[in-house]
Amino acid sequence: MIEVTDVTRIYQMGLVEVRALQGVNCRIESGEFVGIMGPSGSGKSTLLHILGLLDEPTTGTVTIDGIPVGTLNEEEKSDFRLNRLGYVFQDYALVPELSVQENVVLPAMARGISPDKYLKDSEQILHEVGLGHRIHHRQYELSGGEQQRVAIARALINRPRILFADEPCANLDSNTSRTILNLFRDLNEKFGQTIIMVTHEDWHEEYMCRVLYMKDGRIEDEKACKMRRRDGESDR
Amino acid sequence: MTGHTLSVAFFLAIRSIQRGNRFTFLLTVAIMGLVFVNLVFLPSIISGVVVNFNSQSINYNYGNLVIEPRENTLYITGVAEVKQKISQISDVTGTSPRFSAGATYNYHGTQISGQIVGFNPRYEQEVTLLHTRLKEGEFLAEGDGDSILLGAQLAGNIDERKDKTDSLGGVTAGDSVLVTFNNGVKKTLKVKGILDTGSFGVDRNGFVTLKEINQVYGISDTATSILVKLSQNGEEERCKKVLMEYGIAEKIRTFQEKGQGFVNDAIRSFEIINAISTMVSLVIAIVVIFIVIFINTINKRRQIGILKAIGINKKIIIYSYIIQVLIIATCGILLGLALSSGLVAYLTINPLVFPGGAVYPVVEAGPVIRSVISLALVSLISGFIPSWKTANEPILDAIRGQ
Ligand SMILES: Nc1ncnc2c1ncn2[C@@H]1O[C@H](COP(=O)(O)OP(=O)(O)OP(=O)(O)O)[C@@H](O)[C@H]1O
Numbered sequence: 001m002i003e004v005t006d007v008t009r010i011y012q013m014g015l016v017e018v019r020a021l022q023g024v025n026c027r028i029e030s031g032e033f034v035g036i037m038g039p040s041g042s043g044k045s046t047l048l049h050i051l052g053l054l055d056e057p058t059t060g061t062v063t064i065d066g067i068p069v070g071t072l073n074e075e076e077k078s079d080f081r082l083n084r085l086g087y088v089f090q091d092y093a094l095v096p097e098l099s100v101q102e103n104v105v106l107p108a109m110a111r112g113i114s115p116d117k118y119l120k121d122s123e124q125i126l127h128e129v130g131l132g133h134r135i136h137h138r139q140y141e142l143s144g145g146e147q148q149r150v151a152i153a154r155a156l157i158n159r160p161r162i163l164f165a166d167e168p169c170a171n172l173d174s175n176t177s178r179t180i181l182n183l184f185r186d187l188n189e190k191f192g193q194t195i196i197m198v199t200h201e202d203w204h205e206e207y208m209c210r211v212l213y214m215k216d217g218r219i220e221d222e223k224a225c226k227m228r229r230r231d232g233e234s235d236r
Numbered sequence: 237m238t239g240h241t242l243s244v245a246f247f248l249a250i251r252s253i254q255r256g257n258r259f260t261f262l263l264t265v266a267i268m269g270l271v272f273v274n275l276v277f278l279p280s281i282i283s284g285v286v287v288n289f290n291s292q293s294i295n296y297n298y299g300n301l302v303i304e305p306r307e308n309t310l311y312i313t314g315v316a317e318v319k320q321k322i323s324q325i326s327d328v329t330g331t332s333p334r335f336s337a338g339a340t341y342n343y344h345g346t347q348i349s350g351q352i353v354g355f356n357p358r359y360e361q362e363v364t365l366l367h368t369r370l371k372e373g374e375f376l377a378e379g380d381g382d383s384i385l386l387g388a389q390l391a392g393n394i395d396e397r398k399d400k401t402d403s404l405g406g407v408t409a410g411d412s413v414l415v416t417f418n419n420g421v422k423k424t425l426k427v428k429g430i431l432d433t434g435s436f437g438v439d440r441n442g443f444v445t446l447k448e449i450n451q452v453y454g455i456s457d458t459a460t461s462i463l464v465k466l467s468q469n470g471e472e473e474r475c476k477k478v479l480m481e482y483g484i485a486e487k488i489r490t491f492q493e494k495g496q497g498f499v500n501d502a503i504r505s506f507e508i509i510n511a512i513s514t515m516v517s518l519v520i521a522i523v524v525i526f527i528v529i530f531i532n533t534i535n536k537r538r539q540i541g542i543l544k545a546i547g548i549n550k551k552i553i554i555y556s557y558i559i560q561v562l563i564i565a566t567c568g569i570l571l572g573l574a575l576s577s578g579l580v581a582y583l584t585i586n587p588l589v590f591p592g593g594a595v596y597p598v599v600e601a602g603p604v605i606r607s608v609i610s611l612a613l614v615s616l617i618s619g620f621i622p623s624w625k626t627a628n629e630p631i632l633d634a635i636r637g638q
């Protein structure tokens with residue numbers, strides 16, 4: 001569960017202040033698949049970065065699973081991201097020198113998981129995302145949609161409590177986007193995976209439980225969608 | 237924690253080298269290799285010059301120790317007794333009393349002044365290797381009279397252009413030269429052989445038996461120096477003390493002390509050149525290696541940001557760059573060793589020729605270790621600073637690459 005209270009984020013650009021977030025309040029339950037939408041520059045990415053511990057609010061607090069994350073030091077944040085959060089970036093952000101499987105297991109290696117386990121886990125997850133046959137390929141041998149699925153598998157290897165995705169389909173055609181969104185929906189439905197995703201496309205709503213609409217650094221509106229939140233913790 | 241931190245860092249480093257930019261890798265390795273050669277090569281030549289000079293000094297000029305007349309005297313007298321005393325010392329394997337004096341050589345109207353040295357051929361062979369350096373003819377025998385050995389420089393060549401200094405113009409074994417000793421005695425001596433040691437001071441001299449000298453000067457049991465050969469080189473200072481304790485009252489000097497002057501000055505100048513060259517190549521190495529690695533790391537800025545974002549500890553990231561750089565340095569050093577060995581092998585077959593004779597490069601552990609350490613250190617620094625800097629940036633700055 002995530003609780004956001006009065007979060008602001010102000011960028012100082014010389015003498016000019018850019019108010020990217022101007023008092024955001026919201027609450028996201030475990031097991032939800034939440035979308036964040038809004039016009040360009042409305043603060044979606046900024047909010048996602050703060051929720052994902054990649055950035056800090058200027059004022060206000062964020063609590064994840066009861067932990068006020070503002071109190072963590074750099075090392076603790078790094079471990080928090082490694083152990084509890086998963087990220088998917090718009091441009092996949094894979095390590096080009098690593099194979100598909102090596103990319104996926106990297107966060108597990110960094111946790112000190114035994115090779116036996118992370119190799120098995122990665123194979124299973126790569127099957128789940130439909131890349132069982134691409135395990136030993138390299139990034140340049142994959143299509144955009146396949147690369148994004150590798151990135152998703154990497155984000156899932158440590159069984160994160162929350163999965164963040166910032167416009168994961170922005171570089172993909174609509175068919176490929178659907179495969180990714182279906183995958184997210186399956187993860188959410190089958191395993192109760194909490195997912196927070198920024199998107200521009202209205203039709204993505206049909207995959208989500210709830211959408212937060214942002215404008216000028218505030219959440220202006222929210223809407224419950226077709227999908228229902230699965231009850232209970234994401235205890236995959 | 238640290239166990240798998242290192243193993244993940246190692247994994248990333250290996251993959252990055254295996255599958256990253258080959259050109260950058262090879263370029264950096266090549267630069268390091270060449271810098272290594274530069275750091276090792278000049279010192280090896282200097283060591284070669286020193287070794288060459290030392291062995292020349294010992295083998296042809298002085299033996300290990302030289303016993304000289306006491307203060308304010310011109311000669312060592314009672315030579316047999318002194319020789320006897322010295323021979324008892326266990327480290328001493330040979331002693332050769334010598335008598336040298338000024339002389340003028342005449343051959344076919346050419347006149348050259350120089351030194352003439354008398355020794356006992358049998359004793360001399362226990363100390364120096366002169367008898368092995370005959371260009372032509374034969375070495376002196378113990379009873380030889382009216383015979384002389386000439387140094388190759390003194391004997392010279394018929395073709396003047398081949399001479400390095402003024403010479404008698406091409407004396408060969410079997411010829412006769414007229415020698416005027418510095419007491420005025422003139423004698424025609426038959427040239428028994430020509431000595432070519434490559435050592436300038438030796439090849440300008442003439443050599444006769446002590447018997448000849450005794451006759452000319454009307455002396456006996458007298459020498460101007462006694463050369464002492466030790467069973468091992470490098471023991472000169474210790475044995476000098478032992479000799480003094482044995483009651484040798486004459487001056488005792490090591491071959492190094494005798495050789496001081498010209499060559500030591502040359503070596504000192506060489507060492508200054510070497511220090512400058514070492515500094516310059518190290519600075520070039522630092523700059524080049526730093527730039528290559530820095531640019532490489534800066535190019536990976538976004539990737540470093542991503543790795544941090546997905547929770548990879550920044551220690552892993554920094555270590556992975558340091559390990560990469562150490563692998564590159566190891567390859568560079570190995571390449572450098574291979575290139576230096578090649579160069580040394582080549583120069584051993586085709587030695588450089590110096591005034592003291594052929595100089596073979598001598599690779600000593602010191603400069604090699606120093607070069608290995610400097611290169612490793614330079615790499616470490618140029619791997620650490622940019623990766624540390626990038627890994628400590630705010631994640632979003634690194635990802636945006638601004
Ligand atoms: N590093 C920064 N420095 C200064 N201003 C910034 C910075 N990052 C974001 N901003 C500003 O903050 C505001 C919100 O940016 P943000 O990236 O969150 O928007 P967004 O909703 O994600 O837009 P888009 O849909 O285009 O991705 C924008 O006005 C942007 O210019």
Ligand SMILES: [Mg+2]
Nearest residue numbers: 044045046166
């Ligand atoms: Mg954005």
